[in-house]
Each structure stands twice: as C-alpha cells, then as structure tokens.
Amino acid sequence: MVKAKHKIITLTTDFGTLDGYAGIVKGVILGICDSVTIVDLSHDLPAWDIQSASWIIGNSYACFPPGTVHVGVVDPGVGSKRRAIALVAPDHVFIGPDNGIFSQLLHSASSLKAYELTAEKYWRKDLSSSFHARDLFGPVAAHFAAGVSLNELGKGIELASLVKLPAREVKVKQNRVEGSVAYVDHFGNLITNIKKEFVQDAALCQVGKRSIGRIGHSYASSTPGAPIAFIGSHGFLEIAISLGRANERLDAELNTPVILFEGSTHTD
Amino acid sequence: MVKAKHKIITLTTDFGTLDGYAGIVKGVILGICDSVTIVDLSHDLPAWDIQSASWIIGNSYACFPPGTVHVGVVDPGVGSKRRAIALVAPDHVFIGPDNGIFSQLLHSASSLKAYELTAEKYWRKDLSSSFHARDLFGPVAAHFAAGVSLNELGKGIELASLVKLPAREVKVKQNRVEGSVAYVDHFGNLITNIKKEFVQDAALCQVGKRSIGRIGHSYASSTPGAPIAFIGSHGFLEIAISLGRANERLDAELNTPVILFEGSTHTD
Amino acid sequence: MVKAKHKIITLTTDFGTLDGYAGIVKGVILGICDSVTIVDLSHDLPAWDIQSASWIIGNSYACFPPGTVHVGVVDPGVGSKRRAIALVAPDHVFIGPDNGIFSQLLHSASSLKAYELTAEKYWRKDLSSSFHARDLFGPVAAHFAAGVSLNELGKGIELASLVKLPAREVKVKQNRVEGSVAYVDHFGNLITNIKKEFVQDAALCQVGKRSIGRIGHSYASSTPGAPIAFIGSHGFLEIAISLGRANERLDAELNTPVILFEGSTHTD
Numbered sequence: 001m002v003k004a005k006h007k008i009i010t011l012t013t014d015f016g017t018l019d020g021y022a023g024i025v026k027g028v029i030l031g032i033c034d035s036v037t038i039v040d041l042s043h044d045l046p047a048w049d050i051q052s053a054s055w056i057i058g059n060s061y062a063c064f065p066p067g068t069v070h071v072g073v074v075d076p077g078v079g080s081k082r083r084a085i086a087l088v089a090p091d092h093v094f095i096g097p098d099n100g101i102f103s104q105l106l107h108s109a110s111s112l113k114a115y116e117l118t119a120e121k122y123w124r125k126d127l128s129s130s131f132h133a134r135d136l137f138g139p140v141a142a143h144f145a146a147g148v149s150l151n152e153l154g155k156g157i158e159l160a161s162l163v164k165l166p167a168r169e170v171k172v173k174q175n176r177v178e179g180s181v182a183y184v185d186h187f188g189n190l191i192t193n194i195k196k197e198f199v200q201d202a203a204l205c206q207v208g209k210r211s212i213g214r215i216g217h218s219y220a221s222s223t224p225g226a227p228i229a230f231i232g233s234h235g236f237l238e239i240a241i242s243l244g245r246a247n248e249r250l251d252a253e254l255n256t257p258v259i260l261f262e263g264s265t266h267t268d
Numbered sequence: 269m270v271k272a273k274h275k276i277i278t279l280t281t282d283f284g285t286l287d288g289y290a291g292i293v294k295g296v297i298l299g300i301c302d303s304v305t306i307v308d309l310s311h312d313l314p315a316w317d318i319q320s321a322s323w324i325i326g327n328s329y330a331c332f333p334p335g336t337v338h339v340g341v342v343d344p345g346v347g348s349k350r351r352a353i354a355l356v357a358p359d360h361v362f363i364g365p366d367n368g369i370f371s372q373l374l375h376s377a378s379s380l381k382a383y384e385l386t387a388e389k390y391w392r393k394d395l396s397s398s399f400h401a402r403d404l405f406g407p408v409a410a411h412f413a414a415g416v417s418l419n420e421l422g423k424g425i426e427l428a429s430l431v432k433l434p435a436r437e438v439k440v441k442q443n444r445v446e447g448s449v450a451y452v453d454h455f456g457n458l459i460t461n462i463k464k465e466f467v468q469d470a471a472l473c474q475v476g477k478r479s480i481g482r483i484g485h486s487y488a489s490s491t492p493g494a495p496i497a498f499i500g501s502h503g504f505l506e507i508a509i510s511l512g513r514a515n516e517r518l519d520a521e522l523n524t525p526v527i528l529f530e531g532s533t534h535t536d
Numbered sequence: 537m538v539k540a541k542h543k544i545i546t547l548t549t550d551f552g553t554l555d556g557y558a559g560i561v562k563g564v565i566l567g568i569c570d571s572v573t574i575v576d577l578s579h580d581l582p583a584w585d586i587q588s589a590s591w592i593i594g595n596s597y598a599c600f601p602p603g604t605v606h607v608g609v610v611d612p613g614v615g616s617k618r619r620a621i622a623l624v625a626p627d628h629v630f631i632g633p634d635n636g637i638f639s640q641l642l643h644s645a646s647s648l649k650a651y652e653l654t655a656e657k658y659w660r661k662d663l664s665s666s667f668h669a670r671d672l673f674g675p676v677a678a679h680f681a682a683g684v685s686l687n688e689l690g691k692g693i694e695l696a697s698l699v700k701l702p703a704r705e706v707k708v709k710q711n712r713v714e715g716s717v718a719y720v721d722h723f724g725n726l727i728t729n730i731k732k733e734f735v736q737d738a739a740l741c742q743v744g745k746r747s748i749g750r751i752g753h754s755y756a757s758s759t760p761g762a763p764i765a766f767i768g769s770h771g772f773l774e775i776a777i778s779l780g781r782a783n784e785r786l787d788a789e790l791n792t793p794v795i796l797f798e799g800s801t802h803t804d
Contacts, residue, residue, distance in 0.1 A: 008298055010291060016580075016722035017285070017553070020592040023546060023577035027600035030544055030573060034601070037298060041291035044284075047723055048779055056288040063402065064295035065302070076779055079754020129754035130776075131769030134599065186284035187315055218347020218397035233399030240398075243316055243344055276566055278559060285553070305566060309559035312552075324556040331670065332563035333570070454552035455583055486615020486665035501667030508666075511584055511612055 007036045007145040008068040012057050013133060014045040015073075021131070025071075025138040028124065032142035039064075048076040050100050051165055055183045057094070058104025059234045066091035071133070071141045072101045079129035084117040084136055085162065086150055093150075095141050097132070103165040114162055115154040122153055168193045177260045181207075181252055182236070188245025192258045194237040199260065205229040206259040207239050207250050229260075275304045275413040276336040280325050281401060282313040283341075289399070293339075293406040296392065300410035307332075316344040318368050319433055323451045325362070326372025327502045334359035339401070339409045340369045347397035352385040352404055353430065354418055361418075363409050365400070371433040382430055385422040436461045445528045449475075449520055450504070456513030460526045462505040467528065473497040474527040475507050475518050497528075543572045543681040544604040548593050549669060550581040551609075557667070561607075561674040564660065568678035575600075584612040586636050587701055591719045593630070594640025595770045602627035607669070607677045608637045615665035620653040620672055621698065622686055629686075631677050633668070639701040650698055653690040704729045713796045717743075717788055718772070724781025728794045730773040735796065741765040742795040743775050743786050755779075765796075 009029060015021040022043045029038060041060055045052050053074040061070050068091075075082075075097045083098040089109050094102050095117070106112065117136065120127075122143045124135040140153050170193055171178040179194040190207065205212045212227045222228035224243040227250060232238030237260060240246050247253060277297060283289040290311045297306060309328055313320050321342040329338050336359075343350075343365045351366040357377050362370050363385070374380065385404065388395075390411045392403040408421055438461055439446040447462040458475065473480045480495045490496035492511040495518060500506030505528060508514050515521060545565060551557040558579045565574060577596055581588050589610040597606050604627075611633045619634040625645050630638050631653070642648065653672065656663075658679045660671040676689050706729055707714040715730040726743065741748045748763045758764035760779040763786060768774030773796060776782050783789060 008295070010295070012288070017576070018578055018580040019719075019721045020548070020577040020596045021721075023575050024596050024599045026575045027544070027546070027596070027604070030575070031599075031601035034573075037302075039291050039294045039298070040285070041288040042286055044286040060288045060292050060295070063292045063299075065299035068295070077756045080756035082756075128769040129757075129766060130774070134769065183287075185287045185289075220345045220348035220350075221397075230397060233396040233402065238398070276563070278563070280556070305570075307559050307562045307566070308553070309556040310554055312554040328556045328560050328563070331560045331567075333567035336563070451555075453555045453557075488613045488616035488618075489665075498665060501664040501670065506666070 007033070008039060008064060009036050009141050009145060010039045010041045010061070010064065010068060010070045011043070012041040012045070012053055012070070012072045013043050013074060014047050014049060014053070015043045015133070017043050021133070025133045028134055028138045029142040032139055033146040036142065036145045041070075045074055048074060050074050051103075052183065053101050054103040054105075054165060057102065058108060061092050061094070061105070064092070069093045069095060069141045069145055071137050072096040073133040073137055074101055075099065075132060078132050082163075084132065084140075085157070086115040086117055086140070086144075086154060088113040088115070088150065093144065095137050095144070097137075098163050100163045100165040102162075103167075106159075106162060106164050107167045112159055114157050114159045115150045116157045117154040119153050122148065170194055172198070175262050179237070179258050179260070181254055181256045181258060184247050184254055187240070188247040189232070190239040190246050190250070190252050190256070190258070191232055191234060192237045192239070194258065194260055196231040196235050196237070199231050199237050201262050202260045203263055204261045205237065205239065206261070207252050208256045210250050212239060275301070276307060276332060277304050277409050277413060278307045278309045278329070278332065278336060278338045279311070280309040280313070280321055280338070280340045281311050281342060282315050282317060282321070283311045283401070285311050289401070293401045296402050296406045297410040300407055301414040304410065304413045309338075313342055316342060318342050318344075320451065321369050322371040322373075322433060325370065326376060329360050329362070329373070332360070337361045337363060337409045337413055339405050340364040341401040341405055342369055343367065343400060346400050350431075352400065352408075353425070354383040354385055354408070354412075354422060356381040356383070356418065361412065363405050363412070365405075366431050368431045368433040370430075374427075374430060374432050375435045380427055382425050382427045383418045383422040384425045387421050390416065390421055438462055440466070443530050447505070447526050447528070449522055449524045449526060452515050452522055455508070456515040457500070458507040458514050458518070458520050458524070458526070459500055459502060460505045460507070462526065462528055464499040464503050464505070467499050467505050469530050470528045471531055472529045473505065473507065474529070475520050476524045478518050480507060543569070544575060544600060545572050545677050545681060546575045546577045546597070546600065546604060546606045547579070548577040548581070548589055548606070548608045549579050549610060550583050550585060550589070551579045551669070553579050557669070561669045564670050564674045565678040568675055569682040572678065572681050577606075581610055584610060586610050588719065589637050590639045590641075590701060593638065594644060597628050597630070597641070600628070604628055605677045605681055606630045607673050608632040609669040609673055610637055611635065611668060614668050618699075620668065620676075621693070622651040622653055622676070622680075622690060624649040624651070624686065629680065631673050631680070634699050636699045636701040638698075639703075642695075642698060642700050643703045648695055650693050650695045651686045651690040652693045655689050658684065658689055706730055708734070711798050715773070715794050715796070717790055717792045717794060720783050720790055723776070724783040725768070726775040726782050726786070726788050726792070726794070727768055727770060728773045728775070730794065730796055732767045732771050732773070735767050735773050737798050738796045739799055740797045741773070741775065742797070743788050744792045746786050748775060
C-alpha cells in the first residue's frame, strides 16, 4: 500500500450500476492507493457509446482541481490490440483505451502529451480479456496517484497517432453560424457545439425545421412550455424548454442541425 | 485549498446519473475543500420534483452526524430572481434555492435560522444561468465546510419570508385520523403523513377505498401478497405488501387519502 | 466518534438510488466511524433478489483490499425472527441478514466463521421493523471498522446453521461439462458457473438449443453480432455478443443450461 497525497480519480464508464463492476474498480484502486477520493462522473452511458463518453469527459474535467486523474472506459475493443493510453493536459491526466474516448479533449485542448501504457508490472496479475478497467486502467490510475510517473507506467507516443472521432464542425457564414446538437442531456436539453462567442449578437435560432425567436438568459426566462435558446452551463448554445423536454417537443436529437442567425436580418 | 476538519456534504438533486452533472459539483466542492466526504442522497428525483426532494431531505437529514451540510438542488427557477438560501437547524445546515425544497424541514423543525446567500466572492466566477449547483450552492457549501461563516456567505433574512410548499394536513377526529400518502418509495411502499403516536391504538386503516384490517409490525409479519399497515422506518404509518408493490395492488399514489380508525369500533 | 485506521465498507442492496435510503445508511455509518471509505457495489438489485446479491458479493469481494467489510442487505424478512449475522473469511468480513445473501461465499470459500449479531448496544436506538441496514447492519459494520470485535458485537454460531440458497451444480461428464447461466449482466452477457479450468480444451459450447462454435479470447475477437464464448473476467465461461445483447440474441436467461463439449468429438 502506497500513501499518496490527496488525489482525485474520476470514473466514466458504460458499466451501469447494477452488476458491481464500478465498485470492483474502486476496490482495486483503493487496494493500491488508499488515500484517493474517487468520483463517479457517469456509469450510465449507453453500452459502447464512446462519443457520449468523450463529450462528458471533455466538458467536465476542467471543473475538477488540478492534478485530478480521469479514467474513461467505454471499451468495445477490450481484449483486442487497441492500445491503452494516458493523455496529459497541463493540469489533468486521462487514462483509458485508445479508441476515441478522449476525442473532445484532443479536439479542444492544447499542450497535450500521450503515453502508451506498457508496463505490465503495474497491472493486475492475469490480465483478463474483458475487464481492463479492473485490471489495467484502474491500477495504472492508482499507481499514478500514488506517485509512479508516466515514464515508468509507459512510453511517450505521437499525439497524432491516437484514434480520434471526427470533430463536430461549426460553419461560420456571413449572417449565420451552422452547428448541430452535440449532446442531449437527461432533461431533454439540446446542447449544441456553437460556442458562446457566437450567441451574443444572435437574433434567432433554428433547430431542425423549428425556429426559436427568443435568445434568452435561462430556463426560467421562458414561459413554461415555450422553447428558449441561451448560453448553457458548458459555454455552448443550448436549447431548452422550461419544465419540458426540448428533444421531444422540437423533434430533435443528437446531430440535428442548429443554425444561429445574427442580428435581425432573418425572417423565417 | 482550505483544510477543514472532517465534514460531510450531502447532495439531493434531479440531475440524474448519466450526464456527469453531480460529478462536476463534487469536483468543484473538492477543489475548494478537499477534506469533505460527499454523500449522494438522491440524484434520481423526477425532473423539477421539489416536493419529493423536500420529503427526502426532511426525512433523511437527522440520520447524519451533527455538522453535516445538506445541499438540495431541484431548481426549475435557476437563472431567475429566486433567492439562494441557507437554513440553519441546531445540528445541520441546508443550502439550496428558495423554492420550497426545504418545506418539510420548515414545517417540522424548530429553532431554524435563514440566510440569503449574497457574497458573490464565494461563488464560481462567471455564474451561469442554468447550473447553480456547480456555480453557487456547491461552492458555498464547500466554503462553509472549510470554515467560512454564514454571515460572511450571506445575510440573515426572516424565516417567514421563505417559499414553503403547503403543509400536508392530518385531521384528528373523534375515532379516526385522516391523512394521506406523502411519499411512494421505489418498492411501491406507501408512506403516509400519520405519525406513529396515532398508530398505537388503531384497529383498521383505509387507503383510498380499500380497508386493511391488519395493523402489524413489519413486512414480514404479513403473508406474501397481503397488505399490511405498520409504523415505517421514518416514524410514519406505512402501507406495504410483503414481496409486492402496495401502490399498484391498492391503486394508491401520492396524495391518496389514508384513514386510521381507532379501537375496534369501525366496521367497513 | 471513534477514529479507526482507514477501512472500506461496501454496500450491496436493493434500495435503489431514488429514495435516499443508501445515503441514510452512509450517514449513520459516518456518524459512528468517520474515517471509513464507503463503496457502493450495487443498490439497483431487483427488489428482494437475494440470489443476484449473493452472486455479486461472492464474485466481487476479493477485488477489495484485506480488511474490507461487506454489508449486504436484500432483506424481505426484515422485522421477522431471521438472524442478523457476520461471516468472517480470512481477509474479509460480511454483515447482513441470515437469508442466503452470502450463499455464493458459503459455497466457494473455506475457513469461514459465523457470528450472530446480538449486542443491541451497538445498534441504533429504537430498532425499526423495516430498515435494519440503517439500524443494525450499518451501525455494526461501522463499530467493527472502528475496532469493536465480533465477540463484542455478537456470538459465534455454527456455520452449518446458516441459511443457504441451493448451490448451482456443474456436472462433469465424459466429453462434456454441464452448467447453467448464473448471472446476466447489464450488457446482456451470460456468465455461467463453469470454471475456466474446463474451458481450455473445449471445442464447442451450447447455450439452450444454440451452438456456439467459437471458443474465443474476448468480445473483440468476434465479429460484431456473432456470439462468442470465452473466459470472462470473473473466471467463468461467459457467452457474449460483440456490440450486442447475448441474452436476447440467444434467447437465454438465468438458469438456461450451458454445455461445454471437449475436443472436436462433438457434432451438433
């Protein structure tokens, strides 16, 4: 048992909360480094949904204190030759499979460094072919939290060699910005990929075929049942319905196009 | 980073466990005060269900050790002018929006003091209009756990000025007590607002139009499938079905009237 | 408040995550021993599903560090005369009702000792008839973590006197091994009771009426949609479908017979 100064490890998986899998990973981590605080980001991702995992990790990590280790394991390729990696951002470390789960980070952060995790002596004995969160990613995160360096845990690799999901594009045109729904949360709120800089001068927003005339301030600035567009808590244009589910009412989902029109030049 | 003596912060929200929102709040709290223990009471409340949040907080907090801070955020009015408040009971502190989420406590506890949280310097920079658990309530709870006083975090306000949901009335009549279902738990158990004092001499209980002749001791004192009324773990009359769902079998739900008849004077 | 050296307590229940029940148990534990780390194994077990609880606890506990206390409470007999027990394995302690919840452990582990928990002074005052996780099991686990011995908390009882669910039998025949599905996880993977020793020489596996020709290495060694049998992370034969739900595709469920044929002697 190694004593570390206080560290946080976050977990983001598609393991669910029924079978004890996330608890097992925590048991293994605490067996290696008993002073960490483990925080669940999500275990309820749809099975194998790497894209949602990437969005959640990429939009949550910066709220944690410097030095936090983020373990992301949505891993349909477990047991294949896909690499195990660590990514280092200035204040945070990310550990998981090389399958695109850190794409959001790779597209948005700079000064990243990548490592392949190769030092088997820091893994659990008898690596299984189906549970690397327990056998590899958890143990490596715990050893890192306990003070083992990434150079001991693996070897530097080219950032460009990592698997990346395609970036979600925003097109800036003369009088409009074209983006799309990047995430639908459990309230049914539609979070787009359009950054807040573009929202300031906007007069009107279009979600799929529906126009939303009010660029407002918050859920509560709308009358119940009426859709509203505003800058959401992640810093992106968000479309919501006060006391209602925007995805259902506006017939929108992941990837639905969203267009933001500037000024008052547009009529629908 | 401020070091506090060991403190507990509980969280009760409608954030769900999919999107990482509760994890983000924990990251922010731990970034301010890294020695707290954070306990989830519930994140699975139906969206905007202030009444259930109020019931859960009001009936759970006393099981936590003195000094615990309870953060409750079911907050459809986030971004509006609704106040952010702290409530102080003799051994516990409650932090959340002024929207009735602490009603159960306000109706049942005494010696309470109220504060409006106004000191922006203890909030997260750039307060969002839609995520005050991350930007205001979490940070304030963390600063309080780290030793900042409520007088520094806000200012005293009149208890009577707080938003309260209507109290759920119990009518005590000559040979009966009339209450209602105050909460339906995930087992389908019907928890009423009738306190255990009234249950002692009771002979018969009526839920909606159904009579339950047996005032028993526990789930297990009933035969499987038969309804039973007994004093539940929160100290209220509870109606359950051993190995079954009482809400479905008895066609009852939140607010269904429940009548408790004394002695053996009543025949149905 | 008693200070213990760092201890872990795991919780496995059917309490769900909506009503605050698991949080309440944590509050009570932390009020007795504030230095424990509490890890949720599962609170999402189907109500009263003792068998699944037994499987999860029995197949997870060994991943936790020595000294961990495992509290399991799926307890339809709460309030009846069923005993409250502690089971001691060489490195782990288990606390819960005597209703079969530790059957998996009782069938597989050796050198166990059993205690009946009888010392009421370590329970919560006014034991309820319906929430012994809060009033008895949680407090006893916390006092044990804080250093109180099992001889103080109860008295030794015969191991043979404990309630056990029937063992799930594996029949070893001349050219085949006959077992069954012991657990279906939330991915739909079918985890059998056939240990890895038997899988080495196997050529073919039959699940219900379906034959699976490929004894592979991992989910990923199969083409998406094709079933594969391999040694799962718990050390048992497991049948999965890469990027799919094996239980639905193979029309299998808990208790479905699984037969493993040795060598290449079998044709279907």
